[in-house]
Amino acid sequence: MGTENYTITIARGFGSGGKEIASTVAKDLGIHCYENRILTLASQLSGIDRQLFEEVNEKLHQKQSGITSLLRGLPRRTVATPEKKKFVSDDQLYEYEKQIIEELANTESCVIVGKAADWVLKDRERVLSVYIEAPRSFCRPRIMKQMGVSAETADISISETDKYRAEYYEYYTGGNYWTNPVNYDLTLNTARLGIDGCVDMIKHALVTKFPDLISELNSKAQPKTE
Secondary structure (H helix, E strand, O other), X not given: OOOOOOEEEEEEOOOOOHHHHHHHHHHHHOOEXXXXXXXXXXXXXXXXXXXXXXXXXXXXHHOOOHHHHHHHOOOOOOOOOOOOOOOOOOHHHHHHHHHHHHHHHHHOOEEEEOOOHHHHOOOOOOEEEEEEEOOHHHHHHHHHHHHOOOHHHHHHHHHHHHHHHHHHHHHHOOOOOOOOHHHOOEEEEHHHHXXXXXXXXXXXXXXXXXXXXXXXXXOOOOOOOO
């Protein structure tokens, strides 16, 4: 890449279309999108011996593409999956998630969904942070269709998942509020803008914040495929 790497972080309410928007943005920009695979890899790393982890970590740093290769080898979740359990902090797991996010930002331009990535990368200049939300009337039918559930079950899934995400964010950011617009560069309402409208707004915000990317993004050929 001719210019410095950039990262787009996406925080989203459950059912708002955030994952779909993130994937589309990444495809349009020709970069990769990471979400559940960060947790999967962090869980694998946290479950191995500390000394073995240090050896793996050292190898990852010796080979710049090591961590991205590991992530791309993991299955990507495409169906909405609610959080059914209550939030329980796991500091060791979070440290691995944080390290993976930082390594991704160091290694390549990418889109990162969830995991308080906006907070992890808050001191970096080349980051566009986005929060995506929509009213329940928009989210409910999307979850009903994706999960094949009733309206009542969809409502419960939305409430429980958003509560989990809020508590996760509050705990690991030291008391910050997940939906506070001050935390983000851009806050979008999918019900008002539509999926495609949100995608366009994010790409516009990216070149507005980083004008040096205009020529690069305009000259991109076919986007990468995962």
